Amino acid sequence: MRLTLFNVVAAVIIAIAFAAVNAAYLVWAERRGAARIQRRPGPNINGPFGLLQPPLDGIKLMAKQLTIPGGADKVLFIAAPVLAMFPAIMSFVTIPFSENIVAKNMNVGVLMIFAFAALGSTSLLFAGWSSRNKYAMMASIRAVSQTVAYEIPMLITTITVVMIAGSMDLMEIVHQQSGSFLHWNIFPLLGKSHNILMPLSFLIFFTCTLAETNRSPFDLGEAESELVAGFHTEYGSMGFGLFFMAEYANIVIGSCMTTILFLGGWGCPFGLFPGVWWFILKLYLLIATFIWIRWTFPRTTIYGLLNLSWKILIPLSLFNLLLTAGLLKVF
Amino acid sequence: MNQNIASHPELFSVEGLVGVVFLILIAITLTGGIIACNSNRVVRAVAGLIVCFVGVAGLYFFLNSPFISMMQILIYVGAIAVTIAFAVMLAAPEEKKKFGPTGPLEGPFAFATAALLAGGFSLLALNTDWPVRQKINDGSVEEIGIRLLTEHSMVFELISIVLLIAILGALVIARREE
Numbered sequence: 001m002r003l004t005l006f007n008v009v010a011a012v013i014i015a016i017a018f019a020a021v022n023a024a025y026l027v028w029a030e031r032r033g034a035a036r037i038q039r040r041p042g043p044n045i046n047g048p049f050g051l052l053q054p055p056l057d058g059i060k061l062m063a064k065q066l067t068i069p070g071g072a073d074k075v076l077f078i079a080a081p082v083l084a085m086f087p088a089i090m091s092f093v094t095i096p097f098s099e100n101i102v103a104k105n106m107n108v109g110v111l112m113i114f115a116f117a118a119l120g121s122t123s124l125l126f127a128g129w130s131s132r133n134k135y136a137m138m139a140s141i142r143a144v145s146q147t148v149a150y151e152i153p154m155l156i157t158t159i160t161v162v163m164i165a166g167s168m169d170l171m172e173i174v175h176q177q178s179g180s181f182l183h184w185n186i187f188p189l190l191g192k193s194h195n196i197l198m199p200l201s202f203l204i205f206f207t208c209t210l211a212e213t214n215r216s217p218f219d220l221g222e223a224e225s226e227l228v229a230g231f232h233t234e235y236g237s238m239g240f241g242l243f244f245m246a247e248y249a250n251i252v253i254g255s256c257m258t259t260i261l262f263l264g265g266w267g268c269p270f271g272l273f274p275g276v277w278w279f280i281l282k283l284y285l286l287i288a289t290f291i292w293i294r295w296t297f298p299r300t301t302i303y304g305l306l307n308l309s310w311k312i313l314i315p316l317s318l319f320n321l322l323l324t325a326g327l328l329k330v331f
Numbered sequence: 332m333n334q335n336i337a338s339h340p341e342l343f344s345v346e347g348l349v350g351v352v353f354l355i356l357i358a359i360t361l362t363g364g365i366i367a368c369n370s371n372r373v374v375r376a377v378a379g380l381i382v383c384f385v386g387v388a389g390l391y392f393f394l395n396s397p398f399i400s401m402m403q404i405l406i407y408v409g410a411i412a413v414t415i416a417f418a419v420m421l422a423a424p425e426e427k428k429k430f431g432p433t434g435p436l437e438g439p440f441a442f443a444t445a446a447l448l449a450g451g452f453s454l455l456a457l458n459t460d461w462p463v464r465q466k467i468n469d470g471s472v473e474e475i476g477i478r479l480l481t482e483h484s485m486v487f488e489l490i491s492i493v494l495l496i497a498i499l500g501a502l503v504i505a506r507r508e509e
Binding site for chain 2: 005008073075076079106107108111112114115116117118119121122125126129130137141144148151168
């Protein structure tokens, strides 16, 4: 394929549109899912199954006034939601959805996604600090300490997978799991490492994704009963909308990463209908799990949250890293 | 690629776009640096620092080393800048910036030093015969890892010792306060 200006612009537009549409419709999915779990209908008036709800919500949000609290740092206050959305969109550039559907495959793809995920936490810090509100500040400190704590087991688990694949290229990681669905990294015995603890690694990674995206049961940064609304307390209008969209875009990226690292990407069992839809299926099943967990688990405490990471997940993931290294040497 | 850059490419082509992105990255780096040095609030200075780091990471990417570029963002923005911002927010109350000279090196001396440095660097940049090198290696993680543990193992070990000393120092300071 020749690289033309048209291709570049098209790739950028598709990445932004994919992130935005997903974010908008996941809000709808979340509300419908919550309603199902709580035995009520949810948004079902606008359009079939309420599918017109997200664009209408968008229009409503954009029509509202963006109030900037007195004494707030205006520049940072406005920059923070943009900073939240930017890394989320950037990460879509390197995610391979199938053999051919990838904007730019990089040989350090894994690293790129984690680098931009790290950028996201700065936006939380600035949002909390610049709104000059003590609850927002508390929330952002909580959210960042949580992100920093859970980044470690997440990265260690990722290194385990990178070691098995021998590459940081996301495409390569998927190729290494191809062949049979028993080669997926989540299944312990037939994979390259024959590591019995791989399902545990998958669980650690999934838990860390939940925590990194500030989702329940780890949504201490948005505990309504303690902190009003969290770091976006002072945000109205599309500023709030952007934070919301960034959260859902991050969920999509987390689920994409889980699919690629552990569930074999677009690989399919028994060679049934190979194609991009397997990736999409796995992706949205994971996202459905996110929503399911959010509405069925109660929130933990901040100490419980940090203890889980530092005392359980980090030692376990380190142990698994060593075990995998040993097994790779043996086999 | 090099020939295209040498013979001014059209603006509305991929090469032209790449050139524009390069200029934007330089602008981002400089703006970030200026904000970091001149802002009244410490947190804003940290924000400027982050902008500067991201610009530098973009320049590394431009120079064909995506690994270094991503490490720049992961370590400098994700770890160091967040730690600085965290420390500033937890520790310092809002402070008005002091105006006027605060030390012997401010004022005319500072200006002279800055002018000397700027002149020196400009001379250096203009008089150096910049060799256009082909890629030394593919810049991949394997290559970097192998080089780091063979040719540059001394540096690698020294860095680990420095980090160990830093951790020990942090422990000593934390213990003293108890």
